[in-house]
Amino acid sequence: MVRGIDLDGSNTNLDVIVPVVDLSRPTAMDFHAEAGHLYLADSQELKIRRQALSGSGDMSDFITEGLNNVMGLAVDWVGGNLYWTDEGLQAVYVASLSDPSSRRLLLFKNMTHPRSIIVDATSGVLFWSDWPSGPMMSAKWGKIDTAWMDGTNRRTIVEEDTLWPNGLTLDNVPGGRRRLFWCDSYLQKIESIDLETMERRTHISAKTHDISRPYGLAYHNQVRFHSTFRVTEKFHLLSYSWLYR
Secondary structure: OEOOOOOOOOOOOOOOOOOEOOOOOEEEEEEEOOOOEEEEEEOOOOEEEEEEOOOOOOEEEEEOOOOOOEEEEEEEOOOOEEEEEEOOOOEEEEEEOOOOOOEEEEEEOOOOEEEEEEEEOOOOEEEEEEEOOOOOOOOOOOEEEEEEOOOOOOEEEEOOOOOOEEEEEEEEOOOOOEEEEEEEOOOOEEEEEEOOOOOEEEEEEOOOOOOOOEEEEEEEOOEEEEEEEOOOOOEEEEEEEOOOO
8 A cells, every 4th residue: 555644744634646456576666746747666466556546546457568576666757758677677768658559668787686666857867776686795886877868978877885776866955066875775875976066875774874774765854764664574664854955
């Protein structure tokens, strides 16, 4: 099930969207605020589905063919496209929001376990994370790649000291520069990188904070929300405000 709560904290038990039910194994989601649609990937049903955020919450199948294990979704609200990572097919795809049959294999090769993906639609850039294969003690580092939204100009921006980067989220900081944030579920920390200077920073780690296996990350009004996955298989939503002075 997927639910939504009010972030002002007045009533965290009140659903602000129609709960999304009848899901087998939801692995990724993103929303289109203007259209009022939530997009979800179900890796067991091998589908990408779309649900209205208001009204009766009508759900429909968006893509039902050519999927293997979708781990990340990103809505391009400017160009009207949906991007996704498919871990099973080791590739990044894109499809039109108005005509999902119009789809394209955008990026492949040199990726092992593509996971989280995010688009900076106003700049025409996308970012995605990639996990390594093999036992962690002998595996290569994970990485974060970027490319233009047409798939060209691909390059790696993070390739050391990360293993399971996930939950990519973007923030425009004072001064006009952008920072990309992510959490590392294996190394148990939350980091960011300045996309202009490539200065990298650790904000939270298990060494200094009560954090265990952070998995998801989101941003709203200068506050970051992250979920942590514990052995009890429950997610706990925590928030930290990181201010730039």
